[in-house]
Amino acid sequence: MSLTLVQAWKQARQRLEAAGLAGPVIDARLLVEAAADATRVDIVTDPQRPLTPDQEQRLADYLQRREQREPVSQILGRKGFWKLMLAVNDQVLTPRPDTETVVEYVLRDFPQHAPWTVLDLGVGSGAILLSVLAERPAARGLGVDISEEALAVARDNAASLGLAPRSVFLRGDWTTGLADGNFDLVVANPPYVATDVIETLEPEVRRYEPRLALDGGPDGLDAYRRLAPEILRVLKPGGRFAVEIGYDQKVAVEALFREAGAEGVHTLPDLAQRDRVVTGLKKPLETSG
Template sequence: MSIGQALRDGAQVLSAAGITDAPRDARRLMAHALGVDPGRITLLAHDPMPEAVQATFQAMIARRAAREPVSKITGKRAFYGRDFTVTSDVLDPRPETETLVAWALSAPFRNVLDLGTGSGCILITLLAERSDAHGVGLDLSPAALQVAEQNAQALGVAGRARFQQSDWCAVLPESQSFDLIVSNPPYIALDELPDLSPEVLGHDPRIALTDEGDGLQAYRAIAAQAPGHLRAGGRMAVEIGPTQGAAVSRLFRDVGLENVAIHPDLDHRDRVVTGQKPA
């Protein structure tokens, strides 16, 4: 069997399982199995499929047909132009989170705090884009922190990033402050969980998805704790669900943040709420 035929067979299996963009996913899995860039698959289409690679590819196709995300199968996810290691212990980085990163990079900062850092994709991207910045990533999950540390090392920012277990800001000394605080907290309400795709519900850690309540508990904690760790004039940004803009904006204003604004993602859905501590 040729690589091209194996690829077509794999895409048919995924299509029959109801996978959207089955050919794209099959190509990405084939590239991972062969250890090549996806763009080279067409050039290799007529080559014979190595037997060992065929078994690996078929096993990955079966996992994808069972609705496991490609990123969790390959262990990698692209975010803001870099590849991040992902496991079942961290939220899969998503394109909409790049809205938060872009806003954070729109003004200077030297010191950044990432609450609920997960894979570290937000903090590490900010440090990679700003070579003079340092940062702290906090997370309740020790397993997630291990993934974040691995990503920081792989992407060359380990010397400027520190990761620590904490329930939001609890571990921070009262005197420690930052120019910028960012977070992508769990914001799915408990009654919204059944609406999530099997890829998300079955393979992202539940603790990173929902607060087991109304979806706003994390924002209440962040609003109560984080402004005390912002320097005068410092900025704060959180990712939100598309219906939460007004509620989170109100929480920010209630704790004295100024210039509170809601920012849409590329699909024109409310995605990020930002605010600033008075100078």
């Protein structure tokens, strides 16, 4: 006898609970919805709808992969971030709610209809850049990443969201080759995990996410040492920056940006009230009285 939607959800939840996974209720629902071509509303309003044999097999495959700690986002090939649904794979970091703190800052401080320019360093899936462009229709953006595979994901996301005309993606080593004073805003979510900490992370991260996007060197600060002066270089006078940090890196990263000449440097908390985003600006041009 075929499983119904509600039976499939219950059994999937029990299986993930038995595997000791965090968040089994949500994971089970997402996997059932994807396997059965169903929605959350379908599970509530039509719980006795049977799964086809192909759908049951697909769900079994999904659950086996999740038991092996493969992230749901990679199993399904997509992840929600801000107001967007983004394609993801094992070549990019899975976008996380913490990173939405960067988007919140940008949308608060940058006018909706002004034609300003944004640079996203280490663009990955395009999560930050595309979320900003989707909310600011007059803005244009450049995303840079050293990984051509990551750039392919970002380009596909830009195209599927209708944002390709206002976004460009280039392979590069941070700001190398970019001219001085070109951008109103620079954002980045650089690698900030100390090398010897990576092996202590959850399997979903250490096994399935690109080490290039995680490894911040011996103390996790290698990227910031390079980025602080370079971000100030490519910003226009008065331009702003917002970079994600690890929860314990506020003092060190703020110091690096102040040493590079940034003004107004401070740190914003994420929803869990952990230090998450260091912001500031490049000194504006002097104006005559």
